[in-house]
Amino acid sequence: MADNIASGDDASRGEHDPVTGRSTTGHDWDGLKELNTPLPKWWFWTFVATVVWGIGYAVVYPSVPWINSYYPGLIGYSQRATxxxxxxxxxxxxxxxxxxxxxxxxxxxxxxxxxxxxxxxxxxxxxxxxxxxxxxxxxxxxxxxxxxxxxxxxxxxxxxxxxxxxxxxxxSPHPDARISQMPRFGADAILTPAEIGQVTDFVMTLYDPAAPAGAGAADGAKVFEENCAACHGEKGEGMREVGAPALRSSVHLYGDTREAVRAQIATPKQGVMxxxxxxxxxxxxxxxxxxxxxxxxxx
Ligand code: HEC
Ligand code: HEC
The missing domain is CATH 1.10.760.10 (Cytochrome c-like domain)
Structure with missing residues (x-):
């Protein structure tokens, strides 16, 4: 096989190629001769330098793995320890x-x-x-x-x-948790649906005094005084002792629509922290x- 691909003989080694002026290696493929082109010197020395550097690095730093540990290197450097x-x-x-x-x-x-x-x-x-x-x-x-x-x-x-x-x-489940419970005025039938409508109208005047008051607001004020003021304050200013939010306010936990207010009165949400x-x-x-x-x- 070697004969088919490359037949070199000593006789042709060192022959000069007339075009490039270089010597040949003596390898000959069906009449094509290989030029003898050595590696560039800079390439060769860079390669040698990387080998030297690699060996030095492996000696100084942790490198070779052993079965249960590893070669720690001359200076014992360890990222984990750092x-x-x-x-x-x-x-x-x-x-x-x-x-x-x-x-x-x-x-x-x-x-x-x-x-x-x-x-x-x-x-x-x-x-x-x-x-x-x-x-x-x-x-x-x-x-x-x-x-x-x-x-x-x-x-x-x-x-x-x-x-x-x-x-x-x-x-929360902790015995010292802040606890208070707004009664379920609708779900437990404490107020009639009509009264809930009225007190909702009244609460809306606290949420937004500038908006036109609903038809039930005047009657709702009375319902509020009797059922709500104890927790939310006479004027709807809120009461921290029982965690009852201010209703005379523009900040609301459960939204400021009439529907949200009505829902809270009928079946109150009780936030858990x-x-x-x-x-x-x-x-x-x-x-x-x-x-x-x-x-x-x-x-
Ligand atoms: C026993 C005390 C108590 C009573 C009585 C009570 N509430 Fe409340 N109310 C609360 C508490 C406590 C909250 C806050 C619930 C929460 O934090 O999840 C609340 C929340 C509200 C909210 C929601 C406020 C917001 O910021 O979104 C509205 C509206 C409200 N109450 C209206 C009423 C009305 C109207 C009545 C009377 C019909 C009433 N409450 C009676 C304790 C009470
Ligand atoms: C799972 C949800 C949740 C997480 C998590 C949570 N909270 Fe709360 N927090 C609430 C709810 C709901 C309320 C209102 C309870 C109520 O209705 O009275 C609240 C109320 C509060 C209040 C009272 C506010 C007031 O107006 O008086 C403070 C303060 C607070 N949280 C601080 C924190 C801090 C600090 C953390 C983290 C360490 C935290 N919360 C994590 C749900 C949460």
Whole structure:
């Protein structure tokens, strides 16, 4: 086979090719002769340099795998060890600050710039992980989930009120949860459908005093005084002790249409906010409380 493809003989080696002036290798394929073209010097030396570099690298850094471990290299470099050390350092730093956060009264944290900055960073993170899904990214809220960035609070916007809400929740299974229940005026037949229509008309005048009042508003005022004022206040200003939202307001948990108001009176929704004391540690609850308080509506 070799004869068919390449027949070289020493005699033809070193022959000069008249066109290029180069010598040939002596290989001859049916009359075609192969020129002897050496690798360029720069190429050859670059290749040698990479081999030398490769061997050096393998000696200095971890390289050869063994069965249960590996050759660690002369300088014993390990990315895992570096990361572990960094994480440990961070944890110690964080633990120090978080312990301090637990020791300082919430109202005084703001006076310590460094502590406040770390608390806000931790709070922002905890909020994104645990609260944002319900309350929105900036705490802007959505139907059924109150805004935390505004100044309309159902249960209270002071540091202590927020901390209590976050710790024990609202209508959560925790025994210290904030609990209150708006009666089911329609479903339990406490009011007649006519009375519900009237009080709905009246509530709409609280929601939007500028809009023309519905036909039942005047009678509805009386129904309100007898059935609703105990929780929502004489003037519909709301009552935090029982988590009854202000009705004389432009901010509403369950929407501001007549239909939404009527539905709430007939068969009230009762919002549930989880208790976080079993899921977040004390310092994180404090941090997220400070963060929520700082969203803009804190009292
Ligand atoms: C599963 C949904 C859900 C999650 C998650 C959630 N909340 Fe709530 N939260 C609610 C609901 C619903 C209410 C309103 C309860 C009501 O109707 O009184 C509420 C109420 C509140 C209130 C009281 C607002 C007021 O006006 O008084 C605060 C403060 C609050 N949440 C903070 C948080 C924080 C901080 C987190 C994260 C640690 C969080 N929430 C996570 C559903 C949620
Ligand atoms: C026992 C206290 C209580 C009484 C009495 C009561 N409510 Fe409520 N009401 C609440 C609570 C608590 C909520 C908030 C429910 C929630 O957070 O999920 C509420 C919510 C509402 C809402 C929704 C507010 C919003 O922001 O979307 C309306 C409207 C309302 N009540 C109207 C009435 C009317 C009208 C009456 C009387 C016929 C009445 N309530 C009687 C406790 C009460």
């Amino acid at each position: 990361v572990t050390a960094d994480v440990q350092k961070l944890a110690t730093q964080r633990a120090e600050v978080m312990t301090k956060l637990n020791a300082v009264p919430l109202a005084e944290v703001k006076q310590d710039d460094a502590l406040y900055a770390v608390a806000m960073a931790a709070g922002r993170l905890a909020f994104a992980e645990n609260c944002q899904a319900c309350h929105g990214a900036g705490g802007q809220g959505r139907p059924g989930f109150p805004a935390l960035a505004g100044d309309a609070w159902i249960w209270g916007g002071s540091l202590d009120a927020i901390r209590q809400t976050v710790t024990y929740g609202i209508r 989880p208790n976080w004391n079993t899921r977040l540690d004390e310092a994180t609850i404090r941090a997220v409380t400070l963060y929520v308080h700082g969203l803009g509506g804190g009292e």
